[in-house]
Amino acid sequence: VSLDPAAARSLGTVRVVGTGLLGTSVALGLRTSGVRVVLADPSPTALALARDVGAGEPDRGDVEVDLVLVAAPPDVTADVVAAEVHTHPDATVTDVASVKSGIVEALSAQGADLSRYVGGHPLAGRERTGPIAARADLFLGRPWVVCPTAKTRPERLESVRALVRALGASPVTMAPGEHDAAVALISHVPQVAASLVASRLREAPDPAVGLAGQGLRDVTRIAGSDATLWAQILAANAGPVLTALRHLRQDLDGVVHALETLAGDGPDDGARATLARLIEDGRTGRERIPGKHGTAPTRYTVVTVLLPDTPGQAGRLFADIGDAGINVEEFSLEHSPGQQVGLAGVSVLPGVREELERALTQRGWHVVG
């Protein structure tokens, strides 16, 4: 996994519009491979910062541009793309917004030339924003969806796929509607669900939230996301998110009805079966998520190890696991309330579980589960 200078050389001159985290990271990645990059941003400060970190020169309009990448906020992306398609009549234009169909519709409505437009969506990001947080290698190893329209010419699609490869990411070609339905299911609906669950904790008594375990932490981790950005994303993908949430609400109604039956004194009426089916359907869906390297999911087994809460303990643990020649598939750290100790969850292939437990116990670790 690395930047691909050969792919980069095929791109010609690239104009990056919007020098926030994503735009500046694209520019830095291309500059690393020697691509000529010119920059534009409505904020002079953001533009100057991007130049100062080495992302390229501000566009003075004196160079012929081959490829334009628009990295603007989601709610203005369509207008900026339309303007770029118009201003650069020979260039291929792409963008990085996380919802795609609305942009194509807006471009159509404005009569823009769709033959040169290819939507894009890199599945990458960081906690921090802005050009200073940008990095040339932000996209290394990440999927990057590219969405040709019905009118996109094949060589324009190929140019955007080359851009993606130049940045070390994996291009995944999808139709815009297909992309939007996919991110509704894998990103937008999980965000809504996490926020709904976390929201219920607002009025919970302190002792109740004090019992929180890893399950609640996992389900609600993404509930810490930015409200303004997510309102834009959900609004931009309203249709597909609505479709998925309506199905989810139908399932929820079934669960609520089953619980009403059980909480009342009426006949059971298959209520327990409804609850079991909910969990079983969830298992089936969960098993569709690919494991490492896009292969079929592997069921790992988790070995839980007690970890004194001092620096270097997790390192010692990993070193000991490495000495034993065992590969760690997943790893988690958890701390119990009121205890100066951590629990490390070491996920390994089921076949090496006994060997790992033996190796760790021999090396003085406390395996607790």
Added chain:
Amino acid sequence: VSLDPAAARSLGTVRVVGTGLLGTSVALGLRTSGVRVVLADPSPTALALARDVGAGEPDRGDVEVDLVLVAAPPDVTADVVAAEVHTHPDATVTDVASVKSGIVEALSAQGADLSRYVGGHPLAGRERTGPIAARADLFLGRPWVVCPTAKTRPERLESVRALVRALGASPVTMAPGEHDAAVALISHVPQVAASLVASRLREAPDPAVGLAGQGLRDVTRIAGSDATLWAQILAANAGPVLTALRHLRQDLDGVVHALETLAGDGPDDGARATLARLIEDGRTGRERIPGKHGTAPTRYTVVTVLLPDTPGQAGRLFADIGDAGINVEEFSLEHSPGQQVGLAGVSVLPGVREELERALTQRGWHVVG
């Protein structure tokens, strides 16, 4: 964090009814401190296995019992507790079921002596079940809720709290209804939400689930749970789960209505504000979850490091972080589809971020975010 033999010595003779994972683990923990433990289980095989792993002797009815712990399946716990209260007229009786009010109601209805009953719920478990998977230290550092009834005598409560401390767990005293409302919010509603989201993936096309990232994995991790067990748990806590899910559905209805407004061509009508409020309320709720050691939550910053996918790399990484004297707060491993490389997410206190990035870069690691 360790077993507490002094607390164990105050318990007298303990009878454990139900020698599955939890009952056998309790028995092993008490035996480690020299407590006399007698065992009972309707399955002769489970009983023999528990004896063989050193959990104690089968109860022949020839010893006076001071404390009875019932570790039966949730749907028979109330009946078994009632029988034990009746058969052992001087003993304190407790249990480990994850829902508490229904048991108290069933005991009342049967006219059982509530002065000697104290409900219990250890927040611990493993993937595996049965006496062979049991461990003396299963409860070390875990919260264990103890629920006296309105009629429980103080010395009976104290006896069960001593049992909890004897096993190295942290006793948390709550009323049964308070406990059930708490686990509805922190465990049962998250389980329902995770299953609902994962269930939506059943009919998703392969390329869509191929884009799955850490967010979806986190939200749906507990969706892999056992259906039969969870149908029992949700049914046993139907009332409190129903209350919480009705509130959640009300919030969901608001989101669906906002998305309908946005997907249609009508006036915006505050729809974006509804979406932003959902995310903001989720943030507020999420921030109530305690961080390490029951202290206020700390916001960590995540440093993402590229990890060649060969054994020992995570160990090298942890060793290098330890060398730099930096404490890892949380750690995650993620793999992108189609790439023979992993991304390690190292969570640290924000103040040491720059130092960590510098230390890792110096040691040849590829910090990508």
